[in-house]
Amino acid sequence: MTERDHRGLLIVYTGRGKGKTTAALGLVLRAWGQGLRCCVIQFIKSEKGRWGEVQAAQRLGLEWHTLGEGFTWQAADLGPSIAKAREGWQLAQDKLASGDYDLVVLDEFTYPLRFGWVDPAAAVEWLRAERSPRTHVVITGRDAPPALLEAADLVTEMANVKHPFDRGVRAQRGIEF
């Protein structure tokens, strides 16, 4: 593979529909199948071990970090959540600058950006200037900030056309989690 072939892309999966995290997982599976080096950092999901993807990652030997413990916008005191989000972003920066990865997923990273817990303009500039130029980065979550959309190479908006919860169907193991 030549240098020209290999430029790290900034990919954003946003929108209110289902499929953002799952699409990122699919990219990880595809990249893993190609023998690429992958890392997933989850910023929100907190129920460690329950999620099928976490169990799959363990079985695949994928590097997987869950920053979700204590991270919620429902808490009365947001201090720990903000600290956790910034810790996650620091970890992400370490991974993205290292050159050790072909693909890094920042799952649900749009939320700390939207809340201003991590400054969107500074984060986008960092991704442009400081990340290893050969590392693909995938960011998921609703309401991606405009600066991120502007900087991205690929943006897909997942629009919710129809959702089973609307019909009173409960979350399904292996599908929703």
Added chain:
Amino acid sequence: MTERDHRGLLIVYTGRGKGKTTAALGLVLRAWGQGLRCCVIQFIKSEKGRWGEVQAAQRLGLEWHTLGEGFTWQAADLGPSIAKAREGWQLAQDKLASGDYDLVVLDEFTYPLRFGWVDPAAAVEWLRAERSPRTHVVITGRDAPPALLEAADLVTEMANVKHPFDRGVRAQRGIEF
């Protein structure tokens, strides 16, 4: 898991944006992580072995069928493609009726439906009446026919907001394939 918890969903990932097949792959990875029984039938993609997901599936021991050889709408004689699509649908019906699977992916199945190679109304009715009621089915591809959207439990439209090919960036191994 009780009967009530476990109802097979009909899920559609459609739209012109990236992420439809990858979201289906992510669901497979998640379901595989939960120990569920999965099967993928690909109706279009033809370059067997090149795709990261096929290599990943082999490494995971996933059941994976590629009906893509000889299946293209660019051929002068569409006969073999139509036959192949119908063969794929027959295979899909066998899998979906068997009760042996928790999740079956029909990747890019919207195209044979759209072309009328497989009758959309009949296929949708078959999915409703004949498939094992506990089997989730995921159908991907652009331009899902209205009958399919109507019958689906979950529909996400992947809208193309920005695509790197627009900027002259080449397809990236582990990302595009």
